Amino acid sequence: MTLFMPNKMSSIVCPYRGECAGCSHLERSPQDEANFKIEFLKSALEKLGILNSDITYIRAPEQGFRNRIDLQVRGRNCEENKEVSRQRIGLYSAPDLAGSKNREVINIESCLMLEPGLDHLLKQIQKLDFPIKKGSLRLRSFAGTNGIWLDFSNEDIKFLLAEARNQKSKESLLSQLLEMGIVEVGQRRKRLTQDFKLVDSQLEFWSETFLPANRLLDNFSPMPLLSTIAGFSQPGSSSNFLLIKESLRLTLKTLEEMEKTQEGPPHKKASWVEFGAGNGNLTFPFAKVFSEDQFLALEYDELSLEGLERVQENSLFKNIMFQSGNFQKNHFVDLSHFDRIILNPPRSGIGDFLKPLTTSPHGPAPRWIIYVSCYLESFIKDLSNLKEGGFQLSALSIVDQFPHTDHFETVAILRR
């Protein structure tokens, strides 16, 4: 078991400790938390009969690393608010001593896990009055620009738009939010204009990926990525960097091992297929390292793919093709055309994407998979199916993108 721990032990003094469900491991030292997460993962794999003695653990910074946060809003018109005048913007409360999850939202004025710019935005937001019932709010801060996504009911949105259009003063909620940053509204991610109209979604730079200069992985350059505010991105740049670097490190290590044992395709140009490419966060670094190879990026969200396409158009990358669709029910991609697979699915996992491989254990290519997962339950289920298809775990890391919380990201290499 390898541990890459920060040099200094951090002591987080959070005013919401014990009250907020977000950071349930604040009582543990970073070392204890690392051991806990490693053991948790190990025991889950042992139950499945997949043993892996060596789990690398890499930890994101102790605090100040998030540049996006999703919050619950309980406005003053919310029936849950017994004292009618008290609104709450924050996270769900921790389970009580009996373990029951009573889903109450606790008000969070400031969060130590946020980058300073995002924490400043949260403090500004907390000064506003939300005359709505309930909903959720995403806040982003990237390169000096703030983003605010309001995921409220149609009824609440209509009310807010009417309030803003009727008021001559600048006191409506929407006009105050527009003073703070770019505002997106609803599941359809409409952009709010300065004259309170909702127009089509627009892509902005809200996150960044990191491109290695070479295969030594000792020098990376950031590259901004386009998305909507509501679109997917990893939660913070510094933790994302660790995830990208570890994914590339395990890839290079295992492919070199395969080449040494002459298992791999030695000098032929390889074809890669990626499930859950998003806006290219992993696609671009992989396409940079393996610049002779061809990549097919698969993604459900068309706006994310549009972001990937536009960044590619303005860059030197010529080796990435893409396709949109629901690939959990994959019937459109012939996997036998590919040598290598990258999986980075949503919480629900890969679904039937690899069914043709898992039902034919001795089938042809591909024989190498990297699986980057943020959700242990679906990861274990997918791993179990891959085991049926003859795949074995050959390297495994935890990239703890979410220190102090129950969550962690796993990077696994599977081979057959």
Ligand SMILES: C[S@@+](CC[C@H](N)C(=O)[O-])C[C@H]1O[C@@H](n2cnc3c(N)ncnc32)[C@H](O)[C@@H]1O
């Ligand atoms: C964990 S995110 C990873 C995105 C990207 N690789 C990154 O690192 O930012 C999972 C991605 O899978 C996409 N997705 C969800 N359901 C999908 C499906 N059925 N088929 C293909 N992609 C899907 C999501 O839209 C999201 O972009």
